[in-house]
Amino acid sequence: MIMNSTDTARRASAAAPAPAPAPAPKPVRTAAVRQADGMAVASFVFGLIGLLAMNLLLGPASIVLAALALRRGTSRPGRARLGLALGVADLVVLACLVSADQTWSWSIG
Template identity: 55%
Template sequence: MALTAPTRTTPAARRRDADGMAVASFVLGLIGLLLFNAVFGPCAIVLGTLAIARQTERRGRALLGLTLGFIDVILLVVLVTLDNTVFWQFG
């Protein structure tokens, strides 16, 4: 068993990871409006916050994902308060 030195990420790799987090935050926040807002909303908030903290180049997308995540959580609270359920449907 050979010991290897720990790998260090370059700033470009960290920024690329942060860009991926920003996109994932947006997608999860958008999906959370329709499905599983109890799961996808908080995930979108966490990923958006991490992307902004890691100085993503896609800051607008991270902020949009963060906003959609908060809307998901607010929608969940409203649904639980009004209908005593976490599901909603059109019609």
């Protein structure tokens, strides 16, 4: 049997393994994105703690940090939105306590 060059090339390409795909490049996280991620986490933590204590200070701080994190393009927008919601909830709790006790401070007992 006589083989021509196309048969040989076909057999060589069928026997050679396919090249491995190049690994996907890792996304580059700039310092601004890392800083925005930190703001999103801080907003969440401040909002959560603010529900229990110091809601006059931590509520607005949580709102400001969440807004800054969202504006700077955080990779954690859900956490920033949750911090924003908790900051607003802090202020609502504060308004309820002020209207119930007629004071900015509250105590148990």
